[in-house]
Amino acid sequence: MKRIILAVTGASGMLYAKRLFDCLQPRTEVHVILSDHGAEVLHIETGLKPSYFEKENVTVYRNSRMNVSLASGSWKSDGMVVCPATMGTVGRIAAGISSSLIERVADVVLKEKGKLIVVPRETPMSAIHLKNLLTLDQAGALVLPANPGFYHNPQTVEEVADFIVARILDHLGVEHRLLSPYEPEPRRRHV
Numbered sequence: 001m002k003r004i005i006l007a008v009t010g011a012s013g014m015l016y017a018k019r020l021f022d023c024l025q026p027r028t029e030v031h032v033i034l035s036d037h038g039a040e041v042l043h044i045e046t047g048l049k050p051s052y053f054e055k056e057n058v059t060v061y062r063n064s065r066m067n068v069s070l071a072s073g074s075w076k077s078d079g080m081v082v083c084p085a086t087m088g089t090v091g092r093i094a095a096g097i098s099s100s101l102i103e104r105v106a107d108v109v110l111k112e113k114g115k116l117i118v119v120p121r122e123t124p125m126s127a128i129h130l131k132n133l134l135t136l137d138q139a140g141a142l143v144l145p146a147n148p149g150f151y152h153n154p155q156t157v158e159e160v161a162d163f164i165v166a167r168i169l170d171h172l173g174v175e176h177r178l179l180s181p182y183e184p185e186p187r188r189r190h191v
Contacts, residue, residue, distance in 0.1 A: 002028040002078040007102040010037025011084035013121035013146050014045040015161045020083055020168055023176055025055055031070055033102050035063040063100045071104045079115035079172045087122050087129050094132040116141040117171055152179055
């Protein structure tokens with residue numbers, strides 16, 4: 001069973017975190033770090049409380065608690081996803097500032113050459129945001145912006161979010177049935 005860390009910050013886009021958690025939870029050992037602002041935005045956008053994450057094969061951590069096993073390089077995971085990622089969190093991770101558990105664990109994942117996926121949900125982005133994202137990419141993180149495609153003809157908001165969730169799951173190596181791989185229509189000859 002894969003061991004995945006899901007860090008939820010206070011950015012808008014909680015549907016992405018919820019859909020990702022719902023896909024991970026039955027098939028993986030999930031470790032959720034929920035920031036205080038993340039809990040607030042989760043409730044505002046979905047009506048859910050932090051207790052939503054309290055399920056089988058799930059461990060939930062307070063973002064203020066630093067003395068936990070996953071904050072150590074000796075604790076191994078199959079990947080960490082920061083979804084949605086605030087630009088403040090992105091900046092602190094890019095600068096190597098570990099003032100919270102999310103930032104510390106991301107720092108550990110990077111230093112141990114693990115898989116870190118950052119899903120920023122911000123628009124437009126400033127030069128500072130872009131530099132921080134470039135720094136993360138150069139440090140080995142995968143920057144996967146919450147910019148869904150529409151070639152799968154989504155009919156619901158959940159199907160829009162599933163485009164991004166499917167891409168995250170693909171990069172974690174977690175099987176899913178959210179979307180089929182893209183296959184364009186064969187070109188027709190015009191006569």
